[in-house]
Amino acid sequence: MANLNIVSICGSLRKGSYNAMVQRLLPSLAPEGMTIKPAPSFAEFPLYNADIQNSTGFPAAVNTLADAIRAADGVIFCTPEYNFGIPGGLKNAIDWVSRLQNQPFAGKPVALQSASPGPVGGARVQYDLRRSMMFLDAFTLNKPEIFIGSCASKFDEKTGELKDETTRGLLKQQLAAFATYIARVEAKN
């Protein structure tokens, strides 16, 4: 299989984020030939406003993130769920980059992961993200889905180490499936 360069985007800005722990773990679980790196941050994006876009243009940080997405073979979102939906900051980032010409998610393979302290593990945020990705013509991987429920008990809060073998196995399975999926959708371009 060809080398695959993947970028990961964490939906939380919190330092101790469980989803950031998942994100940091991914490179060690990737199949051979897959490299996973964190995407440039969206933390400094202003709130999306078409007036900014039409006057001073796209902020540099927006172009930086968009370029990283365009250059990647695929994107993995690791995100918490806020109020049954996508965290506002993450949605704002998607809103910004989606307004660029050569919209970066078009035709881009995408995989979704979410971790949350509750039992459901972020199912709703994934379905919302899936809908926005559909609008942007991304190719979103179906299965296996990664919902890491009760995440506080599965990670060591200090070291960020994943203590749950089932979750580790599922993450590995998804990354392998993502590699197969990328090969499949790229072959159809």
Place this chain on the structure above:
Amino acid sequence: MANQQLDVLVICGSLRKGSSIPGGLKNAIDWVSRRKDQPFKDKPVALQSAAGGILGGSRMQYHLRQSLTSIDALLFGRPEVIVTFAAQKFDEKTLALKDQTAIDMIKLQLAGFEKFIRRVNAKE
């Protein structure tokens, strides 16, 4: 303005982006929802959206409905206000809404919303 002081909240001007809630608006909801005495709790809410296309932001409204459900808002049902092909319905210079059907629908919704508020407040 603190939501606690309002009887109602109308969220409008919500242009859908990517079939969903604009990130800036969602961020605002995320922030205020973290307050103790969470301001949307038991707050009557009506939704309106206007958009350039044929769906008028309807998908965004259902998404907003989902988020507001999670924070225990009391969501008004019908009539829905979904202004499709908005560019043709507003005067671009004065920003006035010119479309009588849309105006009537908004009036109907506001009248229905008033009854809804009285009803849900009466049950407290």
